[in-house]
Amino acid sequence: MTSPGWGRRPFEKPPVPEDYWNLAPERAAEALSAGLTGLSVSEAAARLARYGPNDAAQRRHTPLWLQFLARFKNPLVLILLVASAASAATGEITSFVVITAVILLSVTLDFVQEVRAESAVEALRRSVALTARTCRGGNWIELSADQLVPGDLVELKAGDLIPADGLLIKARDLFITQAILTGEPYPVEKHAAPLKAPAAGPAEADNAGFLGTSVVSGVGQLLICRTGRATILGGVAKALGERAPVTAFETGIRHFGLLIMRLTALLVLFVLLVNGLMGRPLLESFLFAIALAVGLTPELLPMVTTVTLAHGALRLAKRRVIVKHLPALHNLGAMDLLCTDKTGTLTEAQVKVDRAIDAEGQPSDRVLELARLNSQFCTGVRSPLDSAILASPDPSGAVICTKLDEVPFDFERRRVSILIEREGRAQLLVKGAPENLLRLSNRVEGKDGAARPLDAALRAQLTQAFEKLSQEGLRALAVAYKPMPAGPRAMAIADESDLIFVGFVAFIDPPKQEAAVVIRELADSQVGIKILTGDNEHVTQHLCQSLGLDVRGTLTGDELAKLTDEALFSRVADTDLFCRLTPQQKTRVVLALRRAGHVVGFLGDGINDAPALHAADIGISVDSAADVAKEAADLILLDHDLELVRAAVEEGRRSFENILKYILMGTSSNFGNMFSMAGATLFLPFLPMLPVQVLVNNLLYDLSELGIPFDRVDRAALARPQRWDMRFVQRFMWTLGPVSSVFDFLTFFTLLYLFKAGEAEFQTGWFVESMLTQTMVVLLIRTRGNPFANLPDRVLAATVFVAAGLAVLLPYTGLGRWIGMVPLPLPLLAAIAGLAAGYFLLVEIAKRILWRHAGAPGPRLQRRF
Ligand SMILES: Nc1ncnc2c1ncn2[C@@H]1O[C@H](COP(=O)(O)OP(=O)(O)OP(=O)(O)O)[C@@H](O)[C@H]1O
Numbered sequence: 001m002t003s004p005g006w007g008r009r010p011f012e013k014p015p016v017p018e019d020y021w022n023l024a025p026e027r028a029a030e031a032l033s034a035g036l037t038g039l040s041v042s043e044a045a046a047r048l049a050r051y052g053p054n055d056a057a058q059r060r061h062t063p064l065w066l067q068f069l070a071r072f073k074n075p076l077v078l079i080l081l082v083a084s085a086a087s088a089a090t091g092e093i094t095s096f097v098v099i100t101a102v103i104l105l106s107v108t109l110d111f112v113q114e115v116r117a118e119s120a121v122e123a124l125r126r127s128v129a130l131t132a133r134t135c136r137g138g139n140w141i142e143l144s145a146d147q148l149v150p151g152d153l154v155e156l157k158a159g160d161l162i163p164a165d166g167l168l169i170k171a172r173d174l175f176i177t178q179a180i181l182t183g184e185p186y187p188v189e190k191h192a193a194p195l196k197a198p199a200a201g202p203a204e205a206d207n208a209g210f211l212g213t214s215v216v217s218g219v220g221q222l223l224i225c226r227t228g229r230a231t232i233l234g235g236v237a238k239a240l241g242e243r244a245p246v247t248a249f250e251t252g253i254r255h256f257g258l259l260i261m262r263l264t265a266l267l268v269l270f271v272l273l274v275n276g277l278m279g280r281p282l283l284e285s286f287l288f289a290i291a292l293a294v295g296l297t298p299e300l301l302p303m304v305t306t307v308t309l310a311h312g313a314l315r316l317a318k319r320r321v322i323v324k325h326l327p328a329l330h331n332l333g334a335m336d337l338l339c340t341d342k343t344g345t346l347t348e349a350q351v352k353v354d355r356a357i358d359a360e361g362q363p364s365d366r367v368l369e370l371a372r373l374n375s376q377f378c379t380g381v382r383s384p385l386d387s388a389i390l391a392s393p394d395p396s397g398a399v400i401c402t403k404l405d406e407v408p409f410d411f412e413r414r415r416v417s418i419l420i421e422r423e424g425r426a427q428l429l430v431k432g433a434p435e436n437l438l439r440l441s442n443r444v445e446g447k448d449g450a451a452r453p454l455d456a457a458l459r460a461q462l463t464q465a466f467e468k469l470s471q472e473g474l475r476a477l478a479v480a481y482k483p484m485p486a487g488p489r490a491m492a493i494a495d496e497s498d499l500i501f502v503g504f505v506a507f508i509d510p511p512k513q514e515a516a517v518v519i520r521e522l523a524d525s526q527v528g529i530k531i532l533t534g535d536n537e538h539v540t541q542h543l544c545q546s547l548g549l550d551v552r553g554t555l556t557g558d559e560l561a562k563l564t565d566e567a568l569f570s571r572v573a574d575t576d577l578f579c580r581l582t583p584q585q586k587t588r589v590v591l592a593l594r595r596a597g598h599v600v601g602f603l604g605d606g607i608n609d610a611p612a613l614h615a616a617d618i619g620i621s622v623d624s625a626a627d628v629a630k631e632a633a634d635l636i637l638l639d640h641d642l643e644l645v646r647a648a649v650e651e652g653r654r655s656f657e658n659i660l661k662y663i664l665m666g667t668s669s670n671f672g673n674m675f676s677m678a679g680a681t682l683f684l685p686f687l688p689m690l691p692v693q694v695l696v697n698n699l700l701y702d703l704s705e706l707g708i709p710f711d712r713v714d715r716a717a718l719a720r721p722q723r724w725d726m727r728f729v730q731r732f733m734w735t736l737g738p739v740s741s742v743f744d745f746l747t748f749f750t751l752l753y754l755f756k757a758g759e760a761e762f763q764t765g766w767f768v769e770s771m772l773t774q775t776m777v778v779l780l781i782r783t784r785g786n787p788f789a790n791l792p793d794r795v796l797a798a799t800v801f802v803a804a805g806l807a808v809l810l811p812y813t814g815l816g817r818w819i820g821m822v823p824l825p826l827p828l829l830a831a832i833a834g835l836a837a838g839y840f841l842l843v844e845i846a847k848r849i850l851w852r853h854a855g856a857p858g859p860r861l862q863r864r865f
């Protein structure tokens with residue numbers, strides 16, 4: 001609802017050079033006229049006005065009256081404006097007044113509804129917007145990231161998405177993934193020290209942090225130098241965070257719009273031609289043709305779509321689900337496959353240490369002590385495993401040692417290394433996935449503390465011990481260490497070799513029984529589940545067993561790495577468990593599933609889930625997730641509960657169905673009426689309806705449809721994924737359109753030959769008949785089954801009956817007379833009622849046949865990438 005500021009002063013460029021990373025922090029702060037202690041509240045406000053908000057789109061809020069005026073740029077409204085001017089110029093005051101009223105009413109209606117819907121949704125979106133810890137007026141506060149300005153000071157910690165571009169003024173073991181900028185998947189370490197040699201580009205600027213990159217581990221402080229569009233990423237992506245891909249439903253709606261436009265053009269030309277040949281007055285023919293075009297256009301479609309989606313989003317918000325991106329609801333309605341992670345979704349995420357055992361399988365305090373030191377010093381995202389280790393009883397009491405360095409956890413290595421100094425000796429402590437640690441070890445520590453070689457037999461024995469733990473459903477981490485030479489106080493990944501294996505820490509994480517119930521419900525409504533996890537296959541299989549889920553096929557990351565995309569494509573269908581996946585492999589699986597024609601949802605909360613969240617049709621995350629995951633998601637669950645996903649799927653299907661109702665109405669009843677109107681010009685000696693009457697007719701029809709976004713939806717429509725099927729819409733149109741026309745011609749016949757109606761009476765009679773049938777028929781079309789068993793929502797019932805009632809009463813009022821209507825005799829009204837009843841009966845029969853043959857959701861298209 002905002003557009004780039006119209007003719008207003010553009011935002012200023014930030015006062016630092018583009019290669020500000022070559023400046024010392026003090027120089028940069030000076031250039032920014034800020035200190036290194038943050039801004040005052042008033043200064044920040046002034047800067048926000050000068051440099052603009054920190055979002056890539058940098059939109060100024062357009063005043064409401066300008067937004068309102070902007071609607072008059074719509075071609076349809078322009079045609080109407082021309083028509084009203086033409087009427088005024090030729091003295092057709094009645095037409096002029098009615099057309100103007102129609103324009104004002106429809107524009108206002110549209111505007112008010114959309115503004116209300118969008119501001120409600122915007123408020124929801126803001127409630128889950130990214131925040132940054134910022135120093136303002138000497139206090140550290142959590143601030144919405146779009147409020148940041150050059151000169152602000154921001155704190156960074158593991159899991160954060162960097163909110164703008166800036167210079168690091170503090171950094172401790174700070175590792176940042178810059179894949180989005182440089183394509184480099186591994187995190188790079190950043191320092192607060194000035195660069196030794198000037199850096200040519202951001203890739204070499206090890207002292208700067210950039211918008212959109214994420215903190216893997218460590219902590220830091222960033223002096224914000226450039227915000228919004230002045231950032232590197234902001235310059236590239238005009239609207240960051242707004243997911244551009246159009247949903248299949250949106251494409252469908254566009255095709256539908258084109259179809260209607262073509263038909264309208266044809267019909268209008270036809271009418272103009274016929275009237276011209278028949279020598280009717282030019283202005284009147286023109287106005288009539290215009291009125292037909294207006295009548296045919298589904299002008300409320302954008303409003304109905306937005307209001308329906310917004311209504312769905314608000315209902316979901318009550319159930320604690322936030323929709324960040326409205327069209328995502330379409331995809332939710334179409335989703336037939338949900339990929340999910342394990343921890344927190346299928347388990348309670350209440351991880352506890354079950355036992356710690358040494359290489360011989362005996363309980364060992366030493367293992368726990370080393371694990372605890374490792375967890376205590378690691379600065380990466382606090383994993384539930386670390387929290388569990390730190391929460392377990394401490395047998396050894398506080399050990400006195402200092403941390404020298406760290407190589408943080410990442411999902412490729414699956415381990416954390418900490419270099420410590422203890423009693424004057426340097427030691428490397430490694431904790432991570434057992435397979436990986438066993439591979440890196442060449443010795444084993446015995447009970448006596450002595451290390452002996454790790455031979456093949458011992459290796460097999462340890463692998464077996466690990467598998468046994470996993471099969472019991474216990475997650476396990478291995479612990480290993482290595483004495484380091486005195487001197488160097490730093491370490492690198494290369495040091496993680498020739499380790500001494502010490503033992504395992506095993507964790508329990510109780511399965512979430514409710515999840516199994518929801519998974520079954522999802523299966524009943526035709527949404528399949530696949531589990532994509534970084535954990536190993538034994539634990540995951542055990543978990544599925546204890547939840548009573550039967551799974552077909554398991555694929556591990558190692559196996560997956562050997563498959564080509566084609567081979568993977570042929571395997572995904574009968575594989576339900578994907579284990580030990582790296583973040584990139586999660587993405588590969590999602591893409592393969594999409595290629596197989598599925599509409600794929602992905603639920604995950606970790607940094608490692610972010611790429612797959614992006615790749616899926618619908619990314620779903622939770623409020624407590626890492627920033628990157630939240631940012632990549634379309635849907636945020638405020639509670640980590642699969643039931644919310646089920647509710648969201650239902651809501652997606654509900655909005656699909658309600659939008660479809662409007663479209664089906666437009667293609668059948670409305671289309672049929674306008675079609676007959678054009679046809680009637682062929683043989684009637686006068687216009688079948690006056691242009692103003694057509695416009696009023698259209699206005700009342702619009703009024704009757706206003707309740708559609710709030711309507712109830714059949715159970716049958718919620719029972720399976722909803723896909724846009726243009727062929728079905730067309731079949732609907734070419735069946736119900738003619739049905740409507742048949743009755744229209746029967747009405748003509750009745751009026752002309754049975755009642756010998758004159759021009760005004762004919763036009764009035766037909767107005768009433770067409771209004772009655774057009775509006776009331778929604779009560780039949782809105783449901784796939786028996787309309788008496790599936791009653792409409794109160795709002796829709798009210799709009800329909802008010803519109804129909806107004807249509808019947810209008811001829812008896814002054815207003816009716818003014819637009820050329822005459823009161824209808826009762827027998828004629830009765831005949832019209834009879835005709836309408838016949839029409840409803842035929843529609844009901846045709847509708848049921850159509851739906852019976854509608855078959856499964858639309859064809860599964862193979863997608864190309
Ligand atoms: N804090 C940690 N220290 C050492 N190793 C870890 C740590 N956290 C995770 N790992 C290792 O990395 C593996 C993958 O991590 P994790 O299980 O969290 O992946 P995931 O894909 O997020 O799983 P899930 O589907 O359960 O969310 C773990 O199985 C474990 O071996």
Ligand SMILES: [Mg+2]
Nearest residue numbers: 341343605606
């Ligand atoms: Mg996870």
